[in-house]
Amino acid sequence: xxxxxxxxxxxxxxxxxxxxxxxxxxxxxxxxxxxxxxxxxxxxxxxxxxxxxxxxxxxxxxxxxxxxxxxxxxxxxxxxxxxxxxxxxxxxxxxxxxxxxxxxxxxxxxxxxxxxxxxxxxxxxxxxxxxxxxxxxxxxxxxxxxxxxxxxxxxxxxxxxxxxxxxxxxxxxxxxxxxxxxxxxxxxxxxxxxxxxxxxxxxxxxxxxxxxxxxxxxxxxxxxxxxxxxxxxxxxxxxxxxxxxxxxxxxxxxxxxxxxxxxxxxxxxxxxxxxxxxxxxxxxxxxxxxxxxxxxxxxxxxxxxxxxxxxxxxxxxxxxxxxxxxxxxxxxxxxxxxxxxxxxxxxxxxxxxxxxxxxxxxxxxxxxxxxxxxxxx
Numbered sequence: 001x002x003x004x005x006x007x008x009x010x011x012x013x014x015x016x017x018x019x020x021x022x023x024x025x026x027x028x029x030x031x032x033x034x035x036x037x038x039x040x041x042x043x044x045x046x047x048x049x050x051x052x053x054x055x056x057x058x059x060x061x062x063x064x065x066x067x068x069x070x071x072x073x074x075x076x077x078x079x080x081x082x083x084x085x086x087x088x089x090x091x092x093x094x095x096x097x098x099x100x101x102x103x104x105x106x107x108x109x110x111x112x113x114x115x116x117x118x119x120x121x122x123x124x125x126x127x128x129x130x131x132x133x134x135x136x137x138x139x140x141x142x143x144x145x146x147x148x149x150x151x152x153x154x155x156x157x158x159x160x161x162x163x164x165x166x167x168x169x170x171x172x173x174x175x176x177x178x179x180x181x182x183x184x185x186x187x188x189x190x191x192x193x194x195x196x197x198x199x200x201x202x203x204x205x206x207x208x209x210x211x212x213x214x215x216x217x218x219x220x221x222x223x224x225x226x227x228x229x230x231x232x233x234x235x236x237x238x239x240x241x242x243x244x245x246x247x248x249x250x251x252x253x254x255x256x257x258x259x260x261x262x263x264x265x266x267x268x269x270x271x272x273x274x275x276x277x278x279x280x281x282x283x284x285x286x287x288x289x290x291x292x293x294x295x296x297x298x299x300x301x302x303x304x305x306x307x308x309x310x311x312x313x314x315x316x317x318x319x320x321x322x323x324x325x326x327x328x329x330x331x332x333x334x335x336x337x338x339x340x341x342x343x344x345x346x347x348x349x350x351x352x353x354x355x356x357x358x359x360x361x362x363x364x365x366x367x368x369x370x371x372x373x374x375x376x377x
Contacts, residue, residue, distance in 0.1 A: 005059070009039060062265075068336040068338070076110050078109055096113075102332050103264045116262045117227045118228070118260045118326055126240065154344070155227075168183040173334035173336070176375060177368060178372070184360070185364055203354060231298060246326045307320040346367055
């Protein structure tokens with residue numbers, strides 16, 4: 001028996017599909033291969049560098065901003081090897097938005113997208129249908145105390161990006177100046193005028209906590225920016241299903257520029273079973289796996305074939321078709337070696353701002369300063 005080990009995140013969306021697909025992969029190999037999965041909270045992926053995992057795990061589920069670190073340190077096996085040239089080309093064509101390309105840097109594909117997500121909006125259709133069409137309407141709705149918005153530090157910076165990119169030109173990752181101060185000030189003011197009306201717990205909440213509250217009680221009707229979780233759109237996943245939709249168009253260019261998320265499957269450079277690990281990675285990213293066992297075991301696919309599937313959309317109250325435009329127009333975060341540390345610090349700065357009366361210009365200048373410092377060459 002050949003044994004591989006993998007690390008993923010601890011929500012059912014991140015863990016259950018890995019268990020189900022690994023069992024199927026074992027069957028494909030006459031039960032002579034086994035993949036065991038460990039899991040940990042999402043935040044732990046930021047807290048523990050990838051280099052601390054590659055010695056212990058053959059397969060690692062990663063977030064794409066890590067690829068700068070990966071490329072600089074040679075931690076992972078690139079997956080665009082000649083044997084899989086055709087598969088890589090097909091996956092590129094079947095990508096939802098920039099999900100596939102987000103793991104490509106320095107001429108190599110360091111992971112394959114298996115889960116596609118960006119910040120979208122959601123609401124309780126059984127309680128509320130008058131969706132806000134602009135920021136003033138969102139402010140008015142928030143004053144009714146029926147809005148939730150996850151603004152824990154990492155999600156505060158995510159929402160900052162999503163709003164900033166929509167009201168002006170999107171942030172260019174290689175521009176070390178980071179943002180235009182004026183539009184940065186506007187973005188922060190927009191966030192604060194809404195957050196001041198919300199339950200203060202929002203400043204410590206993540207999208208899962210918001211989704212749990214909205215799907216189990218009737219106090220909250222709408223969330224303007226959160227990572228989409230198709231699980232909560234499925235009937236019978238929770239007491240009430242959530243309906244997901246595109247984010248607000250704040251500038252007339254559509255739901256453009258939201259913060260792209262999702263996950264990819266990567267292979268450790270020092271795996272003792274590297275060929276099998278690469279085979280599993282390509283199979284789990286394939287349209288056949290994604291629209292069948294991956295989705296059916298609770299996963300949120302990254303493959304467009306699954307996103308377009310009529311049965312899948314019927315079962316998720318059109319989660320995928322309702323949010324596809326936001327995903328296709330989503331923005332790829334910076335990926336340079338050093339970015340992840342910036343993201344953590346910037347999230348704390350924006351979260352602290354939302355709790356205080358610090359001048360917006362001071363915050364923006366600080367963000368620009370630490371962004372420039374995050375480049376290590």
